[in-house]
Amino acid sequence: MIQKNVTSLGYRPTIGLEIHVELSTASKMFCACPNHFGDPPNTNVCPVCLGMPGVLPTMNRQAYEYAVLMALALNCRIAEFTKWDRKGYYYPDLPKNYQISQYDLPLGSDGYIDLLVNGQTKRIGITRAHLEEDAGKNVHDLPDCTGVDLNRAGVPLLEIVSEPDLNCVEEVMAYARSMRQLVRYLGISQANMQQGHMRFEPNISLWIFDDSEPDGGHYTPIIEVKNLNSFRSLERTVAFEIARQAEEWQADPHGYRMDKMSKQNRGWDDVREVTVYQRHKEEADEYRYFPEPDLLPVEIDDAWLERIKAQLPELPIARYARFREEFGLDEKLTTLLTSERTTADYFEAVIQAGASPRRAANLIQSQGMRLANEKGTDVAELGISPQRLAQLCKLTDDDTVSASAAATIFQAMLESDAPPEKIASERNLMQVSDTSALESIVAQVLADNAKAVADYKSGGKKAKKARSFLLGQVMQKSKGQANPKVVGELIDREVLGQT
């Protein structure tokens, strides 16, 4: 389902996204249990996160600072005074039957993030960012019962709510991906989708253009889809909902509108690839928030805020702009190089070590990323120091090795700590640029291929092709070690009498 030109459709999707991100602290938000995925059920638990009687929560400073760091990166206003609130609802994976969260005083508010969508920058408002504790997991595939695993209960969770500024699937995806990139840049979450570190809840409605209405149109009823944990399901959900709401509106233009129907919850059915209506959970909105008496407020003074600010790295969008300008790289290559902070850092380190940006970028893209992908790691973790890669870049730039040899050497560097130059010579991958060594091969090839020589010399239609053929023959005879530029010059001199 592809988004068509919105005005021609008569509506504009209006989408806000709520994102929950698990922070990668060592311990949980309010107790000292490990914040660790994948352990046997109910082993990373203690009386506090099991909600046992008489125990009390204690605040994890690191989690708080991570959350503030993200709020700063999102250009939020940072609350000088925040407190904790209890949000009450009953569910088996919520041990205390209330969640400790922040209600009316979120730690961050009124921020924004700039997205690059189709080469254009779009600013998306951030309503709020606040910290809370994650719930455990209900396990549904047991016979006759639901199992409850509370290892995840109490893991620090950052909730980020956007303004309804997203107007198409592409924007939603760019926003979601930017958030993932940002938390990874900040180092506050691994944002591993398989481990459920990021969950999405889109709020979707359509603005229907209608000049006969005082506001110039109206909204379709808002649909909230809960708990999407992959980019794929987010993308399909939003696309499906836009189409579904457009259909509902067309079927009932006067009844299907926000002022006539209340907000609904729908769930994504991953098998049928549709959203399905969810019965409004009983009293779901009656959370009975009130200030958490077991925890004290948090007050951030300037000194503390400055210390956190100092930890802010250059953010992806700024880095993208700088790479484009400083290194003159194209959009695609820059996007690739700045997608992960580690890759961008690595790239810059290679340049620092003396490589040319273009050569470094090309090698990282063509070899590094491919190999990293195969090994399931990232470029910086391949084991090739920036210094060694810079050496390889230089060897390639000064024609000591050919581009294709560079690829072979890159791969060989994974297995060997030797300098690239040594690898090249050990494997006979040095380019031969010495004219005297090449002259005899050229003479031989020209003698063996009189027809091609004649074609080239004639300067006619076939000349260009003939020259490439001759060049190829020389390269083949030199086993790829000849410097093609030098070979070309020799052929030209011999055939055309040019120097």
Add this chain to the structure above:
Amino acid sequence: MELHRLTIQQLAGELAKGQLSSRQATEHLFQRIERHDPAIHGYLELHQDAALAQADRIDKRRSKGETLGPLAGVPLAIKDNICISHGRTTCASKILGNFQAPYEAHVVQALNAADAVILGKTNLDEFAMGASTENSGFGVTRNPWNLQTVPGGSSGGSAAVVAADLAYAALGSDTGGSIRQPAAFCSVVGLKPTYGRVSRYGLVAFGSSLDQIGPIAKTIPDLALLLNIIAGHDRRDSTSADLEVGDYLANLDKPVKPLRIGVAGEYFQEGLDKEIAQAVRQALDFYASLGAEIVDISMPLNKYALAVYYIVATAEASSNLARYDGVRYGYRDKDPKDYIDMYYTSRAHGFGAEVKRRIMLGTYTLSAGYYDAYYLKALKVRTLIRQDFDKAFEQVDCIAGPVTPTPPFRLGEKIDDPLTLYLSDVYTVMANLTGLPAISIPCGFSSAGLPIGLQLTTKAFSEELLLRIARMFEQATDYHLQKPKLQS
């Protein structure tokens, strides 16, 4: 004097002299409990084996000449809403009937570190909600002074066993008067420390911003000694104050001079029993005779305190008690239809009437549309009440008044009338709303021979002053030496 009549200080002296072993003292109390507790029902669970083993350990260490803690070998009782890592912690509720905590309250660890012997767990109103200990899920406790009357609550079991010499002292908890009111009803001393003075870690929460653990004992020096041991900062309770703890025993016998005691006219209005008013006035005269200046102060918001208290306490309780759902521990109703039904039936059958009533009230005042009118309003009046006290303490060192509006009432008398029962907290809730320390000390008996208490309140974290002022009265009177006559 008979062994069980000794104070902690006297017992500790005897034990130190080697005239007596902790095992003897502990066995003596268990025998006495066996004889008298069936009528009183102050205990919910006895830890006989653990207590005797601990007594033997202490005796052995003493015989080897080891240095022992200040409570070495002294048998004490613990209210059953304070977690101990052996035996059960039930809060006198069916919903926690079989709960065994895998952790120990901060105060219990402190008592263990002081080498105390723990006899067992005492009865209370379910989840500490009540003023008579009639709301226990496991039977009422009776007042040793008159078995037809209530011992007060919610720490009724703790006060009753100390009054009946079935423990040398006990720990209780006080959310709206739950230490002071039963102490007054049973003619023993009880202290609610400043909020934050004693860690709440391991105290099963009722009203988290009000709850505080405190000692109930026979004398002020015993209270001071116990406070020395349980007070202090604990990282596991964020609301515990990171402040120096003094030695409450050191200057205890030094009278406070000059001493200005404030008395509010509002305390002596309609609803206060005449004999109590008289006993409290006599106590004030007595302080005057010791050289204190009695100052009239005004507490205009006094009459609103109870309303604020019942909003704040029940709102917090409704949330604190949400965790009792039969999933991870506690009572689950047999064969619930589905998981939602599990909540409804387990909670319906696990909680008693008063607990349900308070959960309902608290849920209501927090629910959509009522929050501002009730809960937020109460928090604001709470600020005004605190300001009243701050103002008063500019003029006086201590505020005195009654602990309860009536002497101990008859069992069952108020059980069907919750509002009337709530009114018995009218003098005690202020200390919880403000967080201030307050003490109850015996100051007389009614014509029917039932105990009357005097309440003293001082500034935050001034327990040393408070105990010294209380000690002045105790040293010169003998109300605390009178004992109930127990039938066996």
Add this chain to the structure above:
Amino acid sequence: MPAKIDPDQVRRIARLARINLTTDELEQFAGQLSDILNYIDQLSELNTEGVEPTTHPLKISNVFRQDQIGQSLSNEQALANAPRTHGDFFAVPKVLE
């Protein structure tokens, strides 16, 4: 004084609190809670405009813990009090998603 809440409202609150109440209890609680709320209503006499709410008796803030791992319970200890378990899990009646 007029009743503050009727049995229907009591039922609504009981639903929020996840407590089943019998018809008798609904009636009884409606009366008792009305009495208590009528008593509480005297707070409306007080002007609290501009007054800050007190949520903590202590005026302290910023009490943090370092991000360090401490002792957890074993699975056996964690499940020891559970009314029903299945393998390493707490078990509840089927939750339909």
